[in-house]
Amino acid sequence: MTLRLARRGSFFAGGRRVTVAGEPTREIRFSAQAAIEHDPNGTFHVEQAYVQSFVPEDAGTRPPLVLVHGGCLTGAMWETTPDGRAGWLEHFLRAGYPVHVVDGVERGRAGWCALPGIWPDSPVARSAEEIWSLYRIGPAGSADPFPGQRFPLAGLGTLLMQHVPRWFSTIPAASDTLAAVLERTGPAVVVSHSNGGLISLEATWRRPDLVAGLVCIEPSGFPERPPPPLPGLPVLTVLGDFLDATPLWRGLSAAADQADRRLRDAGAAAELWRLPEQGVRGNTHMPMMDDNAAEIADRIVAWIGARVPASRPSREPA
Amino acid sequence: MTLRLARRGSFFAGGRRVTVAGEPTREIRFSAQAAIEHDPNGTFHVEQAYVQSFVPEDAGTRPPLVLVHGGCLTGAMWETTPDGRAGWLEHFLRAGYPVHVVDGVERGRAGWCALPGIWPDSPVARSAEEIWSLYRIGPAGSADPFPGQRFPLAGLGTLLMQHVPRWFSTIPAASDTLAAVLERTGPAVVVSHSNGGLISLEATWRRPDLVAGLVCIEPSGFPERPPPPLPGLPVLTVLGDFLDATPLWRGLSAAADQADRRLRDAGAAAELWRLPEQGVRGNTHMPMMDDNAAEIADRIVAWIGARVPASRPSREPA
Numbered sequence: 001m002t003l004r005l006a007r008r009g010s011f012f013a014g015g016r017r018v019t020v021a022g023e024p025t026r027e028i029r030f031s032a033q034a035a036i037e038h039d040p041n042g043t044f045h046v047e048q049a050y051v052q053s054f055v056p057e058d059a060g061t062r063p064p065l066v067l068v069h070g071g072c073l074t075g076a077m078w079e080t081t082p083d084g085r086a087g088w089l090e091h092f093l094r095a096g097y098p099v100h101v102v103d104g105v106e107r108g109r110a111g112w113c114a115l116p117g118i119w120p121d122s123p124v125a126r127s128a129e130e131i132w133s134l135y136r137i138g139p140a141g142s143a144d145p146f147p148g149q150r151f152p153l154a155g156l157g158t159l160l161m162q163h164v165p166r167w168f169s170t171i172p173a174a175s176d177t178l179a180a181v182l183e184r185t186g187p188a189v190v191v192s193h194s195n196g197g198l199i200s201l202e203a204t205w206r207r208p209d210l211v212a213g214l215v216c217i218e219p220s221g222f223p224e225r226p227p228p229p230l231p232g233l234p235v236l237t238v239l240g241d242f243l244d245a246t247p248l249w250r251g252l253s254a255a256a257d258q259a260d261r262r263l264r265d266a267g268a269a270a271e272l273w274r275l276p277e278q279g280v281r282g283n284t285h286m287p288m289m290d291d292n293a294a295e296i297a298d299r300i301v302a303w304i305g306a307r308v309p310a311s312r313p314s315r316e317p318a
Numbered sequence: 319m320t321l322r323l324a325r326r327g328s329f330f331a332g333g334r335r336v337t338v339a340g341e342p343t344r345e346i347r348f349s350a351q352a353a354i355e356h357d358p359n360g361t362f363h364v365e366q367a368y369v370q371s372f373v374p375e376d377a378g379t380r381p382p383l384v385l386v387h388g389g390c391l392t393g394a395m396w397e398t399t400p401d402g403r404a405g406w407l408e409h410f411l412r413a414g415y416p417v418h419v420v421d422g423v424e425r426g427r428a429g430w431c432a433l434p435g436i437w438p439d440s441p442v443a444r445s446a447e448e449i450w451s452l453y454r455i456g457p458a459g460s461a462d463p464f465p466g467q468r469f470p471l472a473g474l475g476t477l478l479m480q481h482v483p484r485w486f487s488t489i490p491a492a493s494d495t496l497a498a499v500l501e502r503t504g505p506a507v508v509v510s511h512s513n514g515g516l517i518s519l520e521a522t523w524r525r526p527d528l529v530a531g532l533v534c535i536e537p538s539g540f541p542e543r544p545p546p547p548l549p550g551l552p553v554l555t556v557l558g559d560f561l562d563a564t565p566l567w568r569g570l571s572a573a574a575d576q577a578d579r580r581l582r583d584a585g586a587a588a589e590l591w592r593l594p595e596q597g598v599r600g601n602t603h604m605p606m607m608d609d610n611a612a613e614i615a616d617r618i619v620a621w622i623g624a625r626v627p628a629s630r631p632s633r634e635p636a
């Protein structure tokens with residue numbers, strides 16, 4: 001079915017300029033025919049976000065959605081699923097929402113900082129084995145998935161290819177930069193995954209005026225400091241199945257309850273879905289890729305439609 | 319004006335599996351609430367490409383275009399120009415071509431390899447100052463641009479934000495991986511920029527059966543070994559203005575003439591445009607961003623339409 005877009009495009013937002021000085025020049029060779037004396041000193045931009053925007057023709061006054069990927073991932077996670085189905089990006093567009101897909105700080109098309117001395121830590125890569133256990137596809141060290149788990153196993157190789165290195169020191173910068181993204185999009189519903197949940201909540205603490213709603217899919221952490229007043233802010237947290245499988249997820253499940261209470265104490269209209277309690281079993285850490293991804297997208301679209309008031313049209317892109 | 323897409327999506331292609339063993343585990347902390355004992359050993363995928371695909375409703379039998387970015391850049395370079403105009407991606411879609419935008423090996427959403435011992439060299443970042451001189455916006459060390467240059471100076475800050483680190487050792491892998499992308503798209507017109515020109519030509523040497531045409535924008539290098547037989551292959555090389563400004567570009571301009579002759583000797587229907595010889599003055603190394611980007615896109619679309627025969631519809635994406 002044809003997708004009709006009124007606008008599409010991309011922009012960059014946030015980050016800061018840094019300068020490098022005192023480093024020696026060296027020859028770099030572009031090809032057999034071309035070399036230059038490369039000067040590693042000068043002016044660079046770090047900690048920006050890349051945002052790819054799609055506005056459907058029938059968006060009307062629906063609020064924009066801003067999609068924030070998880071750790072070791074990029075905006076590609078919202079596109080085609082690893083086994084080739086349409087991803088949540090397309091579901092949200094077909095539901096008539098303007099969608100801004102973020103590549104956050106040090107991820108994907110946002111680029112990362114190769115300059116010495118800017119970030120204190122080393123990047124971390126995620127193995128196929130860590131994906132298997134961390135995303136609750138199956139028990140660590142076992143070749144057998146959890147019975148009834150819904151991740152499409154034929155797509156495991158493609159899921160691995162979607163992974164990119166990440167840092168841990170950049171979470172504060174990523175939160176600042178997400179707030180800068182929201183300044184460009186205008187008030188938006190931020191739909192986040194995993195580590196993107198922490199970043200979205202931190203951005204909301206900074207600029208609650210720019211957040212029209214929050215959907216936190218399987219958040220892997222929550223701000224330590226309490227929220228600012230969030231009167232009436234619609235917040236939905238979604239957790240899948242197999243939360244008892246590891247100490248990590250038992251702890252995060254309990255932390256989600258505590259965070260939900262703190263949000264309600266701050267005035268937010270917060271709710272927490274554990275999908276199995278709604279009769280939806282088998283979801284992993286990646287419900288946007290699981291075999292019932294379309295059904296979960298429909299539930300989230302219905303929740304946004306019911307809870308988040310219409311807004312002015314999205315400001316971006318040109 | 320509404321853009322009507324029959325399909326959109328993304329896929330990953332190429333690269334190889336590597337395993338890491340013998341490294342110690344260490345604690346990593348996702349958030350205040352969550353930490354794991356991270357095992358850096360296991361199975362990883364490196365040297366893949368990310369490809370984002372758009373198929374317009376009226377594509378008919380037009381051949382797909384595969385866009386290959388330059389060094390230190392990603393597929394974002396073909397989208398919105400740094401000063402906010404529609405980029406060549408949109409021009410090509412509105413001309414009715416299916417377009418596959420590549421993030422090549424170690425760039426953008428393709429990810430890069432943070433594992434020890436896989437790539438021998440260190441990544442290189444590009445400064446604002448190097449962009450200024452390397453892209454022929456102005457003379458090195460001068461604050462004044464070349465008279466009549468066409469890069470939109472209001473977009474220089476955004477151009478800097480588009481830059482990401484790059485390696486030089488990965489060019490052979492990037493060429494293999496581009497061939498793997500073409501296996502997925504089917505025979506395509508490869509539109510490349512700068513270092514992407516070398517990679518596109520290397521991929522063509524590997525799999526000439528998968529290349530329906532080549533458009534090399536400001537190539538920064540050419541294969542050292544001679545081309546295979548390329549009977550009738552349409553090849554267009556496009557060079558801008560100010561080629562006499564630096565030894566680098568004087569050399570590359572001469573190398574482009576030599577490459578053009580070698581392509582014709584191999585049977586290709588090759589031609590070389592120096593835009594000033596066609597009365598189009600002021601183009602920098604970034605004609606897809608210069609103030610006459612739309613005019614140059616129109617010329618390239620007309621060249622493709624006249625030279626490249628229609629094909630079967632693009633195979634990707636689902």
